[in-house]
Amino acid sequence: MTYCLGIINRFGIVMASDSRTNAGVDYISAYKKLFDFSVPGDRVIIICSSGNLSITQGVITRLQRDINNEEKENLYTFSHLYDVARYIGNKTREIQELDRPWLEKDKIDYHCNFLLGGQIKGETPQLYLIYSQGNYIQATPETPFLQIGEAKYGKPILDRTVTGETPLEALAKCAVLSIDSTMKSNISVGPPIDVIMYNTNSFQLLHKLQLRLGDPYLAKIRKLWEEHVRHAFESMPNIEWKYEVQSYQEDVLID
């Protein structure tokens, strides 16, 4: 599986993804799932993908091809990120139309999702989740993060730490910890991890990092985090047991 997430607040955007792709547990490989289509000074456009690899690669290839062919509509020509989301949704529908009937016949999952984050000159930064069906939602101040793929293991840390006022550097740490938690609980999510951090109104991507397996930073924060969690855990007060049972039978199936 894959896990990608995006977080947005007034300071900017953080996006991150793992790189593991698997067809069953007996075929695991690494594919990049975070793509940078920025034009410095004019727009920052970051796309993360999850789901059927042939579908997502098809979409990304078509996005790149439209740029190369200087089509009227391509990632460099839109004035609004909202329209970019619609355009990516339409590309997804194109590929689904071509391949879905054949995948469906063999019961192969044809679903895919995209995260789209960035800022186009004249607009505020925005973050979208584009569904397999081509429709999309946008992150809002109430829920400043969006996730695709294996989202559950990495959600508790986001729920407990991310706010509209969290500094960007902290959001980036949070994204890495969220992916690390997922890697710890699900082997189908794995390194390298790609992370980007975008500062509002900078219109260029100054922070980008790939953390490979065994990367000292990744090892260090995993070790520190586990120490802290264990310490936090040890300092929790013991349960105050209120009910010391003397007789059992009357308890069964009553209350």
Add this chain to the structure above:
Amino acid sequence: MTYCLGIINRFGIVMASDSRTNAGVDYISAYKKLFDFSVPGDRVIIICSSGNLSITQGVITRLQRDINNEEKENLYTFSHLYDVARYIGNKTREIQELDRPWLEKDKIDYHCNFLLGGQIKGETPQLYLIYSQGNYIQATPETPFLQIGEAKYGKPILDRTVTGETPLEALAKCAVLSIDSTMKSNISVGPPIDVIMYNTNSFQLLHKLQLRLGDPYLAKIRKLWEEHVRHAFESMPNIEWKYEVQSYQEDVLID
């Protein structure tokens, strides 16, 4: 949904469950999902259930009925917990046989799972997960916990804290925190939380607790845990960005 978990090591067994049952988000109610069938001095038998409520209630009712009727095979007569797991599996198959075709017609989920934990005189403590199909697995020292229902949000904390050497009181805290993490991320899991703690070779259940909504202990550990997680998070070292991008185009779709 439901979330129940069991943890076992040489010190004993901890089991816990939430009490929320929902049929869609517009019909939420509370049902007990942790049942105590112990006979002090002879056996401790705790059962947690998740899944279709009519199926799990049916199974629990039949278990109780066999006790009441003093059937040759009932929860009080088996000498091995392994056989108790098989017996519960068979009861599950009985109810599935009766109801499944009717539920299937209306596309209603008929699945259910049970956790079975306890100790029968002459044996060591054991913990089982019984599937909807009636088969079952047992917790082992390598993976000392089993979960049913909405398991994912509560797994990271178990992965990071539970070991074969964790004291029983700590396992109980861990179980409560695991359920609390799940409640925080999924509203279909909710209080009251039932928790039991069983000490190996005591053959009676001395610790049992129900934490209701607004329980001071639950509020206290949630607050403390969040403070610790935030503190841990703040003390993580910032990402050491290695790659400060100057030029973008050559980066797209390469590497």
